[in-house]
Every structure is written in structure tokens, then in C-alpha cells.
Amino acid sequence: MKAYRASLLYFAAPESLPGQVTFEQDGLLVVGPDATGRQVVQAIGSYQQLASQVGSQYPGLQVEHLPGRIIAPGFVDMHIHYPQIDVIGSPAEGLLPWLENYTFPHEKRFSSPEYSAEAATFFIAELLRHGVTTALAFATSHPESVNALLGEAQRQSLRMITGKVLMDQNAPDGVRDETRQSLIDTEALIEKWHGVDRLGYAITPRFVPSCSEAQLRGAGELAAQYPDVWIQSHVAENRDEVAWVRQLYPQARSYLSVYEDFGLLRPRAVYAHCIHLDEDDRALMRSTGTAAAVSPTSNLFLGSGFFDHAGADRAGFLYGLASDVGGGTSFSPFHTMLAAYYVGREGQTKPGVSLKPQHLWWQHTAGAARALGLQGVVGNLLSGCEADFVVLNPQATPLLARKTSQAGSLDELLFSLIVLGDDRLIEKTVISQAGTA
Ligand code: GUN
Ligand code: ZN
Helix, strand or coil: CEEEEEEEEECCCCCCCCCCCEEEEEEEEEEEECCCCCEEEEEEEEHHHHHHHHHHHCCCCEEEEEEEEEEEECEEEEEEEHHHCCCCCCCCCCHHHHHHHHHHHHHHHHHCHHHHHHHHHHHHHHHHHCCEEEEEEECCCCHHHHHHHHHHHHHCCCEEEEECEECCCCCCCCCCCCHHHHHHHHHHHHHHHCCCCCEEEEEEECCHHHCCHHHHHHHHHHHHHCCCCEEEEEECCCHHHHHHHHHHCCCCCCHHHHHHHCCCCCCCEEEEECCCCCHHHHHHHHHHCCEEEECHHHHHHCCCCCCCHHHHHHHCCEEEECCCCCCCCCCCHHHHHHHHHHHHHHCCCCCCCCCCHHHHHHHCCHHHHHHCCCCCCCCCCCCCCECCEEEECCCCCHHHHHHHCCCCCHHHHHHHHHHHCCHHHEEEEECCCCCCC
């Protein structure tokens, strides 16, 4: 059992009031083992109220005092490609040339277990440096790439979800897989990894153009057979991509509906981008319980377009924020939240919307966890949540110190952190460890 005294940022009412931050200026967070031995939050609240109660309950409790620091839930990245760390910042005339000229050639290297292991170790270190403690990540089409990432995540006790990419057409030698074998490999990886420690598996058809009908059908069959396994893919990111899908499936109502026809829309299905959707698509997202991974730095960098936040809220479907490295330009949740704010201002809805800082923060923590079906598990610090958290230092740079010291409200404080923050703001990332019960 261990306690931390600091300012605390969390979501006391994660379901009924999405986006309303609870901020405890002088707070106490108590962490200790659950019945299985995993470190979870035991209590959270004001120091004044909790200290004596907790002190008598747990005599000798060790309290680490972190004056001037803010403890907040570890960030949840809903969509990121671990094999694309070296693809960040590759300029191209949009998505399809970017995939062909940079991404596919680069992903070929992950046929090597050694290369995959080195990249996985680097990737996880980078997530943690930026305060990201849960990720839904693409691997490559090589099963070795999944084993490397989940093996390293397991060693570090990280909550990580990934899957072997399915791509049996419109892709070059070296990353293209074979239909039957790709489905056999997927099932074997589910059996090997899903639900082991904190690891999860995601069935991962890359996107409609890279998957044959047989492969999409097989993916949908596996999704039905393993209902608590995740599904991850891309949809409606770029106009040329949407036109290509229309050519491939001229009779389909929309790009999104192709996935529906193969049984690939359901709770725990997460689709990156979701930019070029119509109202029927949005209703379909909602009725199937499918979630969108909103990836603003990627969409700005590749010139893909703007996610329609107002449209998503109108329809009421699940969504959360994602870096989409390496189309995305940064691992930093602060950069992603700021880019989402820009998109709200300048994006599809006119006049622009000003996304609230509390809501942006929620979209990258408790909201993202809810969209993944992991509410009450990660993304928050309520009792019972796994103890993944960050220690923020608002004095980390001279400008942050100057600006945050003048914050007159919680919104002003959070906006200062979002606009000026990066990895320097993350003083420490703490990952819930397993123990013996
Ligand atoms: N669509 C299919 N593959 C990819 C990818 O790797 N990145 C992005 N941004 N979109 C995709
Ligand atoms: Zn992506």
C-alpha cells in the first residue's frame, strides 16, 4: 500500500458527465493490491478528508509528498502504428502515395524478430516518456511483430492491445500476406495473447482496399467467434481512398457499410479517422457500438480532412483521441489535444466549435477508455482502476511555470498545459504492477 499527496485530476462522474474534470488541489491517492495482487486505486479524494481515515486504516502507510505536482490518469492512445516510428514526418501527396512510398517499404523490415524487438522496446519507452499507458496499436502483417510488441509490453506490465495486420491484396511483396494463412495466424495469436496479463488482441484488417473479400469475411467470422477481442481498421480517411472503395464495392451504401456487411462493426471495433462519413454512417457507428479513433495530427499532416466533432456528438457514437504515429506527427497527448482543438475551430462545422479543455482531456483518458470498453479499468483514477498514472510538473519550463502560475480557473490551467505541454511536462509515468495476492 502506498499513497501520494499532490494535486489530483480525475473524472468523478465518467458516465453521466463526460468531460467534467474533478480537480483536488491538495489530494491523496492511495494505491494497493486488489484480490489478484495487481496495483489498483484504493481511495482518492482530498488530503484533509482522507488522510486520517486512511492513516488509521493502514497504520504506517507510506505517503510520498509531491508539492506543486499534478497526478492524472495515464493517457490512452486509441490508434497508433508501432512500426511507423521512423515514418513520422514523411511528406507525400496524401495517404495513398504515403503508404506506397514510405509506409509499406518500411514495414517490410518487421519480418525480422530482432528488428521488431528493438522497435517495440523503443516504442514503449517513447509512449511512457509521453505519459501514454494504454495503446491500441497496429503491428505489421508479420506475426513476429505482434510477438515482439506484446512480449515487451508483458515484461513491462503495460496494458497493450495489438494485432497482426491483414493485407492480402494491393500491397507489395514483403508485407502482403496470404488469405488462409493470415486467418490461421490471427487465430493462433488470439489464443496465445488475448487476455494474458494486461494484453489484448485486435483483429486488424488494414483497410478495405488491402483486404480481399475472403479475408474480410474471415476477419468477421473470427470477430463473431471471439466477441471480447478488439477489431481495428481505418475508414473514410481520404477522398482518393473513399473513391477507390466505391470502385471496389459499387453496390455498397458507403465505405463504412462494407465493414458492416462483413460483421466488422460492433462494440470493441475501433476505426481510425471517420472523416468522410454521412449521417447514415454516423447512425451506424452508434447503433453498432463502434468507436472512432480521432487522429488530428495525422489528418492535418496528410491533408486528409477534419473530424466532425459536432456530428459525432449529434449521433452519439463513441470516440476518443489518437496519435496515429507515423501519419501522426507526435506521441504527445498534449500535441494531439491541441490539434483536436484546432480542428474544432477550423473544421467541418461553421462557425467553428471551441472544444473545452476538460473535454479534450477526457477524450484522451476516460473517454478513450470507454470507447475501448475499458471504463473503470484504465483512463481514470476512481477506486478499482488500475494504477496507471502520470505525475505532471507544471513548472517544467519557464513559460509553463509563468503561465500556469497565473491560471485563474481550472479551464485556464488545463488549456495552458494542453497548449504549452509536451514530454517535459511528464515528470514520471507510473505503471500498475502485478504482484502475488
Ligand atoms: N490506411 C491504411 N493503412 C494506413 C496507415 O498505415 N496509416 C494511415 N493513416 N491510414 C492508413
Ligand atoms: Zn492508422
